[in-house]
Amino acid sequence: MRYLVYGLCASALIATTARAETITILMESVPDTQYVKTLVPDFEKATGITVNLEVVNYAEMHTKLVPQLVSRKGGYSAIVVDFYWVGEFIKAGWLQPLDERIGADHFDTAPYIPALMDLVGKVDGTTYMLPFYNYAMGLTYRTDLLTDPANQKAYEAANNAPLRAPETWDEYRKQVAFFTKDGFNGVVNQGLRPDPIAMEWSNYLFANGGSFHDANWKSTLNSPEAKAALDQYIESIDKYGPLGSASFSFDEAFNVMAQGKAYSYITYNFFRTSLDNPSQSSVVGKAEILPVPGVTPETSGSLNGAWGWGIPKSSPNPDAAWKFLSWVESFPIAKARALQGGAPTRSDVFDDAEVLAKYPYYRDLKRLLERSHNFPTFTYTPQFVEILGRELSLAVAKEKTSEAALATVASEFDALALKDGKQK
Numbered sequence: 001m002r003y004l005v006y007g008l009c010a011s012a013l014i015a016t017t018a019r020a021e022t023i024t025i026l027m028e029s030v031p032d033t034q035y036v037k038t039l040v041p042d043f044e045k046a047t048g049i050t051v052n053l054e055v056v057n058y059a060e061m062h063t064k065l066v067p068q069l070v071s072r073k074g075g076y077s078a079i080v081v082d083f084y085w086v087g088e089f090i091k092a093g094w095l096q097p098l099d100e101r102i103g104a105d106h107f108d109t110a111p112y113i114p115a116l117m118d119l120v121g122k123v124d125g126t127t128y129m130l131p132f133y134n135y136a137m138g139l140t141y142r143t144d145l146l147t148d149p150a151n152q153k154a155y156e157a158a159n160n161a162p163l164r165a166p167e168t169w170d171e172y173r174k175q176v177a178f179f180t181k182d183g184f185n186g187v188v189n190q191g192l193r194p195d196p197i198a199m200e201w202s203n204y205l206f207a208n209g210g211s212f213h214d215a216n217w218k219s220t221l222n223s224p225e226a227k228a229a230l231d232q233y234i235e236s237i238d239k240y241g242p243l244g245s246a247s248f249s250f251d252e253a254f255n256v257m258a259q260g261k262a263y264s265y266i267t268y269n270f271f272r273t274s275l276d277n278p279s280q281s282s283v284v285g286k287a288e289i290l291p292v293p294g295v296t297p298e299t300s301g302s303l304n305g306a307w308g309w310g311i312p313k314s315s316p317n318p319d320a321a322w323k324f325l326s327w328v329e330s331f332p333i334a335k336a337r338a339l340q341g342g343a344p345t346r347s348d349v350f351d352d353a354e355v356l357a358k359y360p361y362y363r364d365l366k367r368l369l370e371r372s373h374n375f376p377t378f379t380y381t382p383q384f385v386e387i388l389g390r391e392l393s394l395a396v397a398k399e400k401t402s403e404a405a406l407a408t409v410a411s412e413f414d415a416l417a418l419k420d421g422k423q424k
Contacts, residue, residue, distance in 0.1 A: 022050040023077035032133040035337040069094040074314030078321040087378040095128045111346040120308030129308030131345035141264045144286040167297040169207040179263035180240045188262040190253040191246040194389020204229035207301025217422040219410035230402040291368040300371035380416040
């Protein structure tokens with residue numbers, strides 16, 4: 001199958017080829033970037049536009065971007081934007097609105113999962129980005145342990161309920177306790193501060209029916225639900241997880257799960273593919289992912305996460321950049337990325353028969369995204385992550401009570417929301 005000319009008319013190809021343009025895009029060093037890279041030669045052949053992908057690690061991206069974004073004419077034709085930065089970039093006026101381009105080319109944004117368009121697509125009714133890839137979080141768990149007859153008999157005797165894929169948060173917590181024995185862990189957490197613990201704990205908050213703020217952006221972190229979430233998180237690390245997990249990042253926690261030393265792991269859904277890679281995992285065919293269970297079977301605790309494609313106002317060649325964006329986000333190219341193991345953002349890719357034949361669990365990933373919750377996205381999201389991670393870590397280390405840590409988070413969130421004009 002070839003994907004060369006999707007969405008690019010012949011006249012546009014000829015005109016672009018004649019100009020022999022080059023577009024430069026700053027991207028993070030993640031698997032989805034590599035999947036894009038494998039397909040770029042098709043775009044270059046079809047258009048004559050040379051694509052220069054500048055790939056760096058996450059820690060470097062913001063520092064490299066800002067000087068280019070504040071310039072009248074920067075060096076990046078297009079960029080990818082983490083949801084952490086959306087509020088800052090929009091308020092600073094650094095991104096071009098895309099609605100006119102979308103309308104002129106009849107680019108259909110309807111297939112995008114609505115939660116992702118809310119996170120890295122539209123802001124206050126204006127489209128600034130096209131969702132690139134998702135990194136929503138889900139519950140990864142060991143299916144072989146659930147289907148083991150001895151485990152089923154023992155669990156039912158202890159809990160007067162069948163052992164199955166957990167449908168509620170309470171059911172999941174009982175399973176974590178049940179599987180923690182004989183040196184085996186019911187769960188492995190990623191408690192490193194600030195980002196890993198802040199993102200992971202958010203799932204505990206939503207799973208308990210809690211929230212970060214109300215409709216008026218007033219913090220709701222002084223709630224019983226938030227306290228229960230933090231107390232449960234501390235218990236997971238202290239009682240049900242491996243030694244040292246309070247300082248684990250994503251990779252360390254993944255390794256515990258991949259080595260078959262834990263029943264469950266709440267993490268980004270793109271790790272699911274790696275669990276079936278024999279070079280990375282000893283639990284191939286024994287692990288699955290589902291939305292983080294909520295208070296009821298109809299609710300979820302999963303935290304959403306995503307990156308979006310955007311065109312800076314300082315872009316030296318925005319027309320060529322849009323040609324690339326509309327190509328890379330077209331259905332055939334988005335599907336090609338998914339077939340390599342990418343993390344889709346479009347419903348039609350999740351529903352595609354060929355994609356589902358290769359990755360049957362994409363059905364659950366779509367459900368995960370449809371039920372996911374967004375983290376507070378405003379100008380000061382990065383600062384709030386630092387605050388949240390700091391206070392959660394202090395509570396885990398017993399240097400603060402859960403109540404005191406959450407009270408500080410709530411107070412500092414309110415100050416930031418008021419400063420940003422979100423809270424009146």
